Amino acid sequence: MATKFRRKTALAKRRRRKTETHKELAVEAIRKLPDNATLLEIADEIAMLNSIEEGLKASDEGRGIPHEEMMRQVKEWLSK
Numbered sequence: 001m002a003t004k005f006r007r008k009t010a011l012a013k014r015r016r017r018k019t020e021t022h023k024e025l026a027v028e029a030i031r032k033l034p035d036n037a038t039l040l041e042i043a044d045e046i047a048m049l050n051s052i053e054e055g056l057k058a059s060d061e062g063r064g065i066p067h068e069e070m071m072r073q074v075k076e077w078l079s080k
Contacts, residue, residue, distance in 0.1 A: 022053070029046065
């Protein structure tokens with residue numbers, strides 16, 4: 001589980017190169033999975049990549065929540 005978290009964190013931190021296609025992203029992600037990965041694990045990896053891409057696009061378009069606001073909301077949620 002910790003390995004999966006580290007992989008997601010590393011992918012979330014990096015921006016897709018301008019010349020890298022979605023297919024290339026998927027192939028790269030699949031290549032990094034263990035040889036015995038199930039189809040469900042492969043589908044989960046691709047779905048996670050899609051979510052990251054959507055989040056990066058939203059951020060680029062100014063549709064994100066500033067870090068300070070998110071931290072305020074998290075503190076509010078945790079205090080309930």
